[in-house]
Amino acid sequence: MTEPRTQGHAALTGAAKKQARNGKSHATIYDIAKVAGVNPSTVSRALSKPERVSAKTRKLIEDAAAQLDYQVNPFARALPTGRTNTFGLIVADITNPTFFDIIRGAETTATLRDYTLLLAESAESPVTELTAARRMMATADGLILASPRMDDDDIRALAKDKPVVVINREVDGVPCVIPDVGKGISEAVRSLAGNGHKKLAFVAGPPRSWMSARRWEGVQAACDWSKLEAVRLESSKPTVDGGRQVAREVRASGATAVLTYNDLLAIGLMQELQAAGMVVPDQISIVGFDDIFGADFTTPPLTTVRSPLGECGAGATARLLDLLSGRGEPAGTLRVETELVLRGSSGRLLPLH
Amino acid sequence: MTEPRTQGHAALTGAAKKQARNGKSHATIYDIAKVAGVNPSTVSRALSKPERVSAKTRKLIEDAAAQLDYQVNPFARALPTGRTNTFGLIVADITNPTFFDIIRGAETTATLRDYTLLLAESAESPVTELTAARRMMATADGLILASPRMDDDDIRALAKDKPVVVINREVDGVPCVIPDVGKGISEAVRSLAGNGHKKLAFVAGPPRSWMSARRWEGVQAACDWSKLEAVRLESSKPTVDGGRQVAREVRASGATAVLTYNDLLAIGLMQELQAAGMVVPDQISIVGFDDIFGADFTTPPLTTVRSPLGECGAGATARLLDLLSGRGEPAGTLRVETELVLRGSSGRLLPLH
DNA sequence: CAACAATTGGCAACCGGTTGACAGAACGCG
DNA sequence: CGCGTTCTGTCAACCGGTTGCCAATTGTTG
Incomplete structure (x- = not known):
């Protein structure tokens, strides 16, 4: 035969x-x-x-x-029931280390509760994102959107279909998990004020980023409280390169302390300033945001406001899974605390000699 | 009623x-x-x-x-056909940045070819790994195993069921994608020899790691060729901490150049040596392996042998998808080139004064 | 214009579980 | 011992596409 x-x-x-x-x-x-x-x-x-x-x-x-x-046979089961024990996670940019921790947290929780994780990225494009979301909706029981770029309305539309949890953004009527930046930022600003700094520059992230706006608000509030002057600088993009590029403006601003939208910016900024001969933190203090992998590889290691990204991922997943099993409220925001991680890149200003 | x-x-x-x-x-x-x-x-x-x-x-x-x-409806389609346009990726340790690039490469290629990625981790446990693999086999069209920890036989058994591609390990009868360490290592060793180094220490990875053995072989061969003395040191674990712990032995070995199993070890080692007052690369050259994210955050930035992990992920995915569509050979190994990335942590020895 | 080939479309049987409705068995109780 | 009640287990109809086989339709050609 x-x-x-x-x-x-x-x-x-x-x-x-x-x-x-x-x-x-x-x-x-x-x-x-x-x-x-x-x-x-x-x-x-x-x-x-x-x-x-x-x-x-x-x-x-x-x-x-x-x-x-x-x-x-999962398909045979899924056909009549519609349940798959699977959920989707869509991240804005798989290149961005911020999301690694989120993915990690989500995967861990998923496995723990006997769910399988579907992963996709939107490449920062609202259109790609929506496409990916739609596709996953067909297979998955629910969806987690990490830093979504699409419209609130699109998100709500998806959420009407199946449970959706959003990370790093607040969308009305949809359960969200966001780091509460208040505590971490005020700790950072207080620490800087305590070290004698008078003027702080905030290097912002993408103009349309919900998170960047929240962080700037937090900085303003904390600086108000600590009687620091705060200025806002734009970055071209929230990457190491973007950090390098903003160095000139930072120096021009006259600020002696900088808080950046994320760690990548802080790292690039620090590299550039050091290359120009400045000593960190003696001449300028730098504080990042997120505490990504590698933030402590720098010399000096980066002081940063830690966003518990892993917890966000895990929390969002737990939230979603609760929703899927009928527990948990359909909406509402879960806030996770941020905190200052004090390392070497911030400190007291040294008088020039 | x-x-x-x-x-x-x-x-x-x-x-x-x-x-x-x-x-x-x-x-x-x-x-x-x-x-x-x-x-x-x-x-x-x-x-x-x-x-x-x-x-x-x-x-x-x-x-x-x-x-x-x-x-x-994907289930309705999958039920009679068995095809889902989905494949699984199992990584040994989602905590290890090495895998980030692999995941990234796989996801990108998958999306490009209209496949969805299922992600799971084995937490370095052969048992967990096999369980996850079995589970995914039920849903996915094929499987990619990145640095699998299970037996060759288990892998072959899985491969009999559906297409499987292995990354970072060679398994007879199963298609594999592995970085070919030869070129990168010989470049590194030649560079070190050119800078006057006479003795090189290799800090090994996990004892049972297939990759670690290959790398040590490569180091020996290259050192032979360049007339360098090579010694092999054990690490407790392939992490930053492991790198710190091995610093004492490195100094004791009398080697003036070190090549480590991976970048994390190199980074930890460098931190520890610098903390002890040694100047890199003036007193000792350090070369890592993989070129993970953050390898250039250090001061000096880390010289390293780049494993094109992203390409591995993408290559393995392409391979798998070809297999699924009937193209491509059922077995055989795809080798991707490694190369030296020369940064600041290696160089000429400076005479002590 | 008829005959024949080449397409196109329809029928029905699957794929493998799930589940509401119901029949039969087991059991309790007076 | 008879009757009603509660359990168990069975039947059969789905879930939504896929596909082999055959019939009908269309187009081509002598």
Whole structure:
């Protein structure tokens, strides 16, 4: 006969497919039913709602299932029920280390609760994002959007379909998880004020970023309180390069302390200032934001306001999973605390000699 | 009579569910068929194999589909075909930045080719890994294992079921993608030799790591060629902390140049040596491995052998997707080149004064 | 214009579980 | 012992596409 070694080919003929299936495909509830001598639907019940079946038959079925190395076919289950034990996570930019921790937190929580994680990125494009979201909606039980770029209305539309949780942004009527920047920023500003700084520059992130606006608000409020002068500088992009580029303006501003929208900006800024011969923190203090991986690789290691991104990811996932199992409120914002991580890049100004 | 409202939240009653479905669930091919005035199977054909249907009816159907905002139900499609346009990626440790690039590469390629990425981690445990792999096998069309910890035999068993591609390890009979360390290492060693170094220490990774063994082999070969003495040092774990801990042994070894199993070790080592007052690279040259994110945040920035991890992820994904579509060979190893990235942490030895 | 080939479209049987409705068995109680 | 009640288990109809097979339609050609 022809050897059914067709493996590599996408399209198998009907017979070959059957063959392959019989060879590989795992047992079905029908096989179990046959072995256990009961009706397939009884098998289904025994496996999905054990209390609905007598202990005796349950045992019988479980044994048969174990013997046949049975595994449910997720599609067959999903078709009538619509549930997949799967959820999607869409991040704005997979290149940005900020999201690593979020992904990590989400994955961990997901596995813990026996869910599988679908990952996609939007490449900062609202359109791509919406497309990815739509696609995932078809497969997943719910969705987590990390720093979404699409409109509030689009998000709400998605949320009407299936549970959605948003990270790093607040959308009315949709459950959100956001770092509460207040505490961390005020700690940072207080620390700087305590070290004698009088003027602080805030290097902002993307103009349309919800988060950047919140951080600037936090800085203003904290500086008000601590009687510091605050100025706002724009960055071209929230990356190491962007940080380098803003160095000139920072020096021109006359500020002796800088707080940046994120750590990448802080790192680039520090590199550039040091290259120009400035000593950090003796001549200028630099404070980043997020405490990303690598923030402590610099010399001096970067002082930064830690956003518990991992917790955000984990929290959002927990939130979503609760929603999926009927627990938890449909909306409302979960705030996680930020805190100052004091390292070497901030401190007292040294008089020039 | 008795109202079966016992479940309440999570489970909807039949009627309510139907209701919800009618409200939200998207159109089916039957709806399209009705609108277009054709048979559902014609709709199915028009959408999945357009050439099988006349241009006229295709247009008719496409319009109807567009009008109804139709989206295929992936489960319904997957049930008979077994195809899901989805593949799994399992990484050994989601905490390790090495994998970020792999994930990134995989995600990008996947999206490009209209596949969805399932992500899981094994937490370095062979058992967890196998469990995750099994679970994903049920849903995904194929699997990518990045630095797998399980046995070769387990991997081959999985590969018999569905296409599997392995990254960072070579498994007989399974397609693999691995960085070819030869070029990068010999460049590094040649550079060090050129700078007058005579003795090189290699800080190894986990004892059972396939990759670590390959790298040590590469170092030995390159040192042989360049007439350098090579010594091998153990690390407790391949992390920044591990790097710190191995600093004592490095100094004791008398080597003036160090090449580490990965960048994290190099960074930790450098931090510790600098803390002890040594100047890098004047007194000792340090070369890392992988060129992870943040490797250039250090002062001096880290010289390192770049493993094109992103390419590995992308390459493995491309490989897998080819396999899935019938192209590509069932086995064989794809090697991607490594190269030296010369930064500030390596260079000429400065005579002590 | 008829005959024949090449397309196109329709029917129906699956894929593998889930679940409401119902029949039969087991059991309690007077 | 009979009757009603509660459990268990079975039946059958879905969920929404896919696809082999055949019939009808269309187009081509002698």
